[in-house]
Amino acid sequence: MQIVITGANRGIGHAMYQSYxxxxxxxxxxxxxxxGFHNLDVTKPTDxxxxxxxxxxxAVDLLICNAGVYLDKHHSLADGYDADTWAxxxxxxxxxxxxxxxTLLPNLQMADQGKIAIISSQMASDTRAPGGSYAYRASKAxxxxxxxxxxxxxxxxxxxxxxxxxxxxxxDMGGDAADITVAESASGLLDRFADLSLDSTGCFKTWDGxxxxx
Numbered sequence: 001m002q003i004v005i006t007g008a009n010r011g012i013g014h015a016m017y018q019s020y021x022x023x024x025x026x027x028x029x030x031x032x033x034x035x036g037f038h039n040l041d042v043t044k045p046t047d048x049x050x051x052x053x054x055x056x057x058x059a060v061d062l063l064i065c066n067a068g069v070y071l072d073k074h075h076s077l078a079d080g081y082d083a084d085t086w087a088x089x090x091x092x093x094x095x096x097x098x099x100x101x102x103t104l105l106p107n108l109q110m111a112d113q114g115k116i117a118i119i120s121s122q123m124a125s126d127t128r129a130p131g132g133s134y135a136y137r138a139s140k141a142x143x144x145x146x147x148x149x150x151x152x153x154x155x156x157x158x159x160x161x162x163x164x165x166x167x168x169x170x171x172d173m174g175g176d177a178a179d180i181t182v183a184e185s186a187s188g189l190l191d192r193f194a195d196l197s198l199d200s201t202g203c204f205k206t207w208d209g210x211x212x213x214x
Contacts (some may be wrong), residue, residue, distance in 0.1 A: 002060050002111075003027045006042060006100055007067030009034040012119070012166055015186035016064060028054065030067070042067045042096025043088065048103045059110035062193060064117045065097045072135040086135050093139035098146060105159075114159040117193050118147040120204070122165040127213040144204060144214070151202030160201040164192055167207040180207075 001020075008017040008029025017029045030040035030051065038054055040047050069092040071085045101108075101116055108114030122128055124140035144163050151161035166189060168179045188207035196203070204212045 001025045001062055002058055002107075003062045003064065004030070004055065004060055004104060005064040005066055006030045006040065006096075009037050012169060012182055012185050012189070013064075013066040015182045016066070016190060019186055019190055040067075042100060043091040045099060048099050051100070052103045055104060055107050058107055060104050060107035060114060061111045062115045062117065063101065063104055063108060064119070064193070065100055066119045067096060067100075068093045068119065068140075070133070070136045072133055075133075075135075077132075077134075081134055089135040089139040090142065093136075094142045094146060097143055101150065108159050109157055113198070114157075115193065115196050116147075116150065116154070116159060116161045117189070117196065118143055118161065118163045119166055119189075120144045120147070120163045122206070122212060124163075124165075124204075125213050148202050148204075155198060155201055158198065160196050160198050162192065162196040162200065162202075163204045164189060165204075165206045165212050 003020050003025050005013055005017050005027065007013040009031035017027055020027045029037045031037035032041045033039055038051065040051055069089060071089055072081055075081050097118060108116065120143045121140040123133060123137045124144040126141065147161050147163040154161060167185045169182055169185045185207050192205055192207065192209060204214055206212050
């Protein structure tokens with residue numbers, strides 16, 4: 001398979017990248033200014049032209065939109081959540097996801113059945129709302145909504161879209177108190193992507209295969 005993974009230089013993204021390479025797949029990993037990866041800052045619209053050029057004429061079987069930020073962790077409602085935090089959160093977690101998909105849509109159409117995996121979060125769910133992390137929660141909810149609507153529009157093109165909660169993972173973002181390791185999350189997500197089809201397009205699932213409440 002030809003696979004593209006954004007944010008492939010660390011954490012879950014790198015674990016997925018390495019797993020697919022080890023399995024013999026062709027993988028293009030993107031990162032911001034990291035050697036060995038295609039340079040892509042998903043918050044910069046001008047960067048997407050080079051991604052399109054790098055994949056010109058190549059079918060993409062699986063696109064994993066993994067790049068994202070969590071900038072408002074521990075922000076206070078009284079004096080946090082500045083406008084720049086909101087803008088950067090949506091630029092990375094929503095607009096960047098859309099522009100990645102838009103750029104590679106011709107490549108996904110070239111595949112026998114292209115697949116798009118959007119890494120969102122359980123914090124996107126409007127039924128799970130304990131408060132706080134407003135910018136992150138809102139941007140991940142928007143990514144979930146984006147994925148659901150893309151699933152409807154791309155079904156006719158034979159492209160399946162899945163949205164996934166990777167678990168609370170021991171990464172720089174998740175912290176040491178998290179529930180699962182990077183390897184556990186990545187392994188589960190790869191199984192979920194393998195299961196994704198037009199029959200399940202628009203799904204919102206956890207890393208271990210459970211349906212998540214919207």
